[in-house]
Amino acid sequence: MTQDFFSEVAGRIPFGGLESSEPLTYKVYEPDRLVLGKRMEDHLRIAVCLWHSFASPGLDMFGSGTFDRPWLEEGLDPLVAGRAKLDAAFEFIVKLGVPYYCFHDRDIAPEGRTAAETRANLAAMVEYAGEQMARTGVRLLWGTANLFGHPRYAAGAATNPDPEVFAFAAAQVKLVLEATKRLDGANYVLWGGREGYDTLLNTDLAREQTQLARFLGLVAEHKHRIGFKGTLLIEPKPHEPTKHQYDHDAAVVHGFLVRHGLADEFRLNIEANHATLSGHSFHHEIAYAIANGILGSIDANRGDYQNGWDTDQFPNSVDELALAIYEILRSGGLTTGGFNFDAKLRRQSMARTDLFHGHIGGIDTLAQALLVAAAMVQRGTLDRLREERYAGWAGELGTSILSGGVSLEELERRVAAGEIDPRPVSGRQELLENLVNQQIWAAERRAQADKTAGG
Ligand code: XUL
Numbered sequence: 001m002t003q004d005f006f007s008e009v010a011g012r013i014p015f016g017g018l019e020s021s022e023p024l025t026y027k028v029y030e031p032d033r034l035v036l037g038k039r040m041e042d043h044l045r046i047a048v049c050l051w052h053s054f055a056s057p058g059l060d061m062f063g064s065g066t067f068d069r070p071w072l073e074e075g076l077d078p079l080v081a082g083r084a085k086l087d088a089a090f091e092f093i094v095k096l097g098v099p100y101y102c103f104h105d106r107d108i109a110p111e112g113r114t115a116a117e118t119r120a121n122l123a124a125m126v127e128y129a130g131e132q133m134a135r136t137g138v139r140l141l142w143g144t145a146n147l148f149g150h151p152r153y154a155a156g157a158a159t160n161p162d163p164e165v166f167a168f169a170a171a172q173v174k175l176v177l178e179a180t181k182r183l184d185g186a187n188y189v190l191w192g193g194r195e196g197y198d199t200l201l202n203t204d205l206a207r208e209q210t211q212l213a214r215f216l217g218l219v220a221e222h223k224h225r226i227g228f229k230g231t232l233l234i235e236p237k238p239h240e241p242t243k244h245q246y247d248h249d250a251a252v253v254h255g256f257l258v259r260h261g262l263a264d265e266f267r268l269n270i271e272a273n274h275a276t277l278s279g280h281s282f283h284h285e286i287a288y289a290i291a292n293g294i295l296g297s298i299d300a301n302r303g304d305y306q307n308g309w310d311t312d313q314f315p316n317s318v319d320e321l322a323l324a325i326y327e328i329l330r331s332g333g334l335t336t337g338g339f340n341f342d343a344k345l346r347r348q349s350m351a352r353t354d355l356f357h358g359h360i361g362g363i364d365t366l367a368q369a370l371l372v373a374a375a376m377v378q379r380g381t382l383d384r385l386r387e388e389r390y391a392g393w394a395g396e397l398g399t400s401i402l403s404g405g406v407s408l409e410e411l412e413r414r415v416a417a418g419e420i421d422p423r424p425v426s427g428r429q430e431l432l433e434n435l436v437n438q439q440i441w442a443a444e445r446r447a448q449a450d451k452t453a454g455g
């Protein structure tokens with residue numbers, strides 16, 4: 001196989017600007033452009049995921065693969081094919097011009113006939129990935145173990161009724177955590193693939209939750225034993241593939257971590273389409289994680305408003321992303337996390353070049369949302385009104401309530417004496433929505449004007 005899998009794209013995707021008629025250019029994203037004093041690339045820390053974009057042939061439950069991916073053709077030696085897949089991925093990431101990638105162990109190295117062979121396959125491919133990273137400068141945002149594909153995990157990994165499956169999963173995570181450390185990954189992700197149930201009729205909920213907590217505890221212990229400096233992340237999802245997944249949403253995972261004394265060890269990887277599947281907005285999940293100090297990283301994608309499953313499409317709504325990024329900027333920005341494109345092409349988007357169109361659109365949407373969010377932060381669009389709304393809590397009554405200085409008895413006495421007589425005020429939701437829209441509509445015009453003025 002040749003090295004050049006994306007010959008239609010000669011070099012790195014250039015910036016073309018909003019007026020460009022060339023599809024293979026960025027319309028908004030400029031890695032070096034300063035936003036609130038920080039480079040766009042450093043705000044967004046964008047990653048390409050290997051599973052949807054390089055390891056999937058484009059099959060669905062009604063039909064076989066449609067994607068033009070020569071490295072996935074049948075009959076190839078698994079390690080030769082694995083190296084070609086990484087060649088293609090790194091060529092793509094370099095041409096896209098983004099700093100990170102993410103992988104599952106099974107995306108880069110096939111399962112062998114024995115555990116020893118599987119281990120050797122992984123070691124060989126991690127070595128090869130390391131060489132590619134050194135050659136290209138592309139870095140690892142996170143690694144993860146696929147604990148859901150093989151039939152042994154049909155009833156879960158950590159929450160399996162069979163402790164031998166738990167042990168198998170633990171062995172697999174040990175190796176991938178070490179591989180992630182070896183490749184200097186910024187994070188390690190645990191998505192509870194089949195940690196949940198299909199029917200309560202055969203499920204011991206209490207036992208399975210205890211098993212899950214012990215599994216997470218073992219992972220955290222090993223992280224410290226090997227000195228991995230990255231962040232451990234849990235990715236909530238409410239259902240799919242199981243009917244009910246234990247890591248349902250940000251609040252459920254947070255409660256679970258606190259209950260089991262694990263809250264200091266894990267943060268969250270919030271995925272947009274998982275948020276909407278759980279009946280929340282992406283904005284809500286981000287805001288909840290930030291309010292509780294557990295936001296780690298983002299899986300960027302979108303669902304379909306008419307479908308009830310995880311469609312994992314590339315994000316294209318500035319309106320939705322701007323609010324999420326606004327919360328992130330207000331909280332001081334991402335640290336070890338980034339925006340990983342856990343997004344897949346539609347099955348009819350068969351050409352390899354479609355991978356560029358999907359990612360360019362998603363990246364430009366993120367970049368535009370960043371500009372809007374930065375304008376909202378800079379202008380204090382929502383902050384001032386939010387602060388005004390809670391101003392009463394800074395007064396004598398508010399502070400004495402929160403400090404525990406007054407009892408129910410005392411409060412009742414003051415109400416009865418007519419000292420306390422609350423008057424409802426407007427929450428001004430429509431006004432706030434208009435202010436957000438105004439920033440969305442004005443952001444690019446303003447940014448262009450700043451540029452012209454040499455800003
Ligand atoms: C599944 C999903 C996974 C995780 C990594 O819905 O999002 O790809 O991101 O295992």
Ligand code: CO
Pocket residue numbers: 191235271299342
């Ligand atoms: Co994901």
